[in-house]
Amino acid sequence: MTTTTDKHTSPASPIKSTKGGLSIKRIFSTQGENALDSVDWERRDAVIKNPQGESVFEQKDVEFPKDWSPLATNVVASKYFYGDQTNVYLDPDEGGREYSLRQLIHRVTRTITDWGHKQGYFSTQQDAECFYDELTWLCVNQHGSFNSPVWFNVGLHDCYGVKDSGDRTIWGWDPTKQDIADVDPYEYPQGSACFIISVEDSIDDIWKLMSESARLFKFGSGVGADWSTLRSTHEKLSGGGIPSGPVSFMRVQDATGGTIKSGGKTRRAAIMQTLKVWHPDVMEFIDAKKTEEKKAWALIEQGYDGSFNGPAYGSVAFQNVNQSVRVNDEFMHSAESGTLFALRKVTTDEDVTEVDARMVLDRIADGTHICGDPGMQYEDTIQRWHTCKTTGPINSSNPCSEYMFLDNSACNLASLNLRKFQQEDGSFDVERFRAAVRVFITAMEIIVDNAGYPSESIARNSHLFRPLGLGFANLGALLMAMGLPYDSDEGRAVAGAIMAIEHAEAYARSAEIAANPRIGPFEGYEENRESMLNVMRMHRDAADEIDQSCPGYLLSAAKESLDRMVALGECHGYRNSQVTVLAPTGTIAFMMDCDTTGIEPDIALVKYKLLAGKGDGTLKIINHTVPEALARLGYDEEQIESILNYVSEHDTIEGAPELDEAHLPVFDCAFKPFKGTRSVHSMGHIRMMAACQPFVSGAISKTVNMPEEVTVDEIGEAYMEGWRLGL
Incomplete structure (x- = not known):
């Protein structure tokens, strides 16, 4: 059990919740004004053309705010507007297609608000309407955005009456039965982009994983799983013979992803495969994708098309997966000192052999040098910051690695656009940022029990633990606009303080929701109370490590929010086991017209x-x-x-x-x-992650850019430094 010293003094009397739900204070919207009218609108055409000038998407006369860019218009109209393009002249509730951002945002924010009011989240009807106005204002003014599945799916039933055609089976929380049940996928829309599933060492369970993976790929979602439970090729089957080992079944999952993609999806399936470093097949795993990359090179040399979707890479395995080795502190210490490390049987935990830990690290770095995989996940650090240790360990992550939690779980994401909170004098508007965090985390919490999930176990764990993933985008642009280098103590201090405020305000609101007797803490809270409160105090104490170059108003705001987070949780518990991640924010960064994505420069x-x-x-x-x-x-x-x-x-x-x-x-x-010599050093990327990581429930999806001439040793040292810095 992790313990921590009590270096901060929590407020003596935490904020008391209202008995009937949340009271919403109006910060952004104006009383009596439709929040959608807070911007000026215009009609324009949404057109996307390929490099040959051929139209690949076109919808004429769409309605968007005047200050939304053509890029944001094209992305939203092509990806998020509901309905068949052949019916653009009918309203969506008559079987037509959405044509206005007004319709899209209202569909989502109205539905979430109505769900929340019905389930007792708000003190009064007036508070619910104020919440609708605030959330709508934030979305239409590009201050924040939900992850793509929310825009795809939420509100289609409630606003347009869309019903299930009978070809999809999903699960959700039935409040009448007080249990998980199979539900209509439009009444219970999928709202999560991140999934982690489990696999056990039996052929039935392996094929169950394949089935669940295929269903997730069909819905356009990604999935992660840890394969360390499968016996290695160095062990025996109970009936005699040699096991196939996890890597052989990983190939099947990869092929499944490729097949579903070719069956009509517009993007490749996303898969994360992890294996613990002590597994006897770890060397085969480390070399798996590198070997396939070299096969593709050979095909390209023979004249095959080497483009992303070309036949060279389409002919080799592991092109639909990310792979990461789960390394523990014991291994990293061995690699650091150049000593031997034991590989152990899955079934008996007996040593199989010893390997040179430095050699293993070098092989990982060599794979990264050649094809970007495998990556590395730091096992002991992950478990140290785990809020629900009593329930079980964190075994894997989603494909982009920002969501790390229990097996068979899901997470809905959202991100705030940091540049929108920068004031004219360059400073950061703490109070408006806090208010935006409270609005978005409330909306994300409401989604949990009103959403559908691809398996019964994921639906159940989502109800029991309610993990959320609020983050940010546009950090790189914010720091540049402040006149701060991304790779500087000052830049890292600002980023860490902002992340601390976001994290703490999200958990504080989670505790306020838990204080409502009609709602309460998440059901898994009591058995994990001690470990969760210890982790909360670790988050709070980490504020003492923020560099003193941080502007005083930001540092004091961070500490104040963290103190309140702990005090409220000690009093009421928390509604959510996790509240923050730092996601890559691909499509939604375009929707918010961000200059930079996620935590990136x-x-x-x-x-x-x-x-x-x-x-x-x-x-x-x-x-x-x-x-x-x-x-x-x-x-x-x-x-x-x-x-x-x-x-x-x-x-x-x-x-x-x-x-x-x-x-x-x-x-x-x-x-x-091209004509310059400067860029952010790779260690600058890693140190920025380290500045934010102590204030994130999950992890950080981040590209560490390195020059073309980087060596394998330098990549290995980057992995080592990430571990030392607590990633």
Whole structure:
């Protein structure tokens, strides 16, 4: 059991909840005004063309806010609008297609609000309507967004009367039966993007995993599983003979993902496969994807198309999966000191053989160098921060690795756009950010028991533990606009403090919901109370490690929120076992017009956009955060114009005559410019993760960019440093 010293003093009297539910304070919206009218609207065409100028999507006369970009318009209209494109002239409730962002946002926010009011989340009808206004305002003004399944599915039944055609079976919480039941997938829409499933060492259970995986792929979701429970090829079957080992069955899951993708999905299935480092087949696992990569290279040399969906990679295995080795502290210490590490039988825990731990780490790094896999997950750190230790361990993650929790569980995600909370003087608006966190985490909690899940066990654990994944996007742009280098103590301090505020406010709201006697803490809370409160105190105490370069108002706000989080939880418990992750925010970052995704820095100051028509060339785009950052650093309009002209001409800010060289780090990006030499160092990426990790329930999905000339040893050291820093 993890313990922690009580370095902070919690408030003596935590906030008392209202007996009848939450009272919602209006922060963003205006009383008496439709929140959707807080922006100006216009009609435009949504058109997506391929490089040859051929239209791959088109919907004319769609309605969007004037200040939403064409990119956001195209992404939302093509991906999230419900209905057949042949019925664009009918309303959705008459079998037609959505044509306005008004319809999409209202469909989701109205449905969530009505669910919440019906189930007692709000004190009064007026509080419910205020919540609807606040959530709607945040979405239409691009301050936050749910993960894609919410936009795909929520509200289709409640707003448009869509019913199940009978070809899909999902499970959900039936409040009448007070149990899990099979439900209508439109009445109980899938709202989660992240799933973790289990597999046991039996042929029946292995094929059950394949079936559940296929169902998840059909719904467009990804799945993770740990395969360490399967006997290795170094052991015996009970009836004699040698087991096939986990890697052989991993191939089947990969092929299943590829087949479902070819059966009509618009993107590849997403799979995470993990194996613990002590498993006797770990070397086969480490080399599996690397071997397939080399086969693809051989095919490409013979003239086969090596593009992402081409026949070279389509002919080899493990192209639908991410793979990660689960390493424990014992292994990492052995790798650090160059000593032997024991591989153990799955069935008896007896040693099979000993291997050079440094050699194993080097093989992992070599695979990463060749094809990006396997990655590494730090087993003991994961379990140390686990809120529900009594129930069971965390064995795996979702495909992008930000969601880590119990087997057979799911998580719905949302992210806030950090740039929207930056004030004119460059500072961060703590109070509005706190308010947005409270609104979104409440909405995400309401979704849990009103959503459908692809298996009975996932539905049950979702009801019992209620993990959520609120995060952020646009951090890189925020720091640049503040005039702070991404790879700096100051930048990391700001990021850590903001993450601490978001995490603490989310848990504080979770505790306030738990205080409602009609609702209460999550059902698995009592058996995990001690471990959960210890983890909460660990989160709180981590604020003492935030660098003192952090602006005082942010650091004090973080500590205040963390103190309140612990005090409320000690008094009322928590409604949710987890509340935060840092996801990659792919599509929803486009929806919010973010310059940067998730926790990432900007990719490059200068980007090229291929214009729509064939032969129309490209458009050069300079990150619009650059002039704001220059102004924050004290440059006048004439100097800024001169620097921007230089960037436009040279595709880099390096060497700009007006620029103080001391300011160059502010503009460092993930990629080195073609005519430049600078980029964010790989350790800068890792240290940024380390600054935020102590304030995240789950994990962080992050690309650690490295130069082309990086060595295997340098990759191994990056893995080692990530472990040392507590990722």
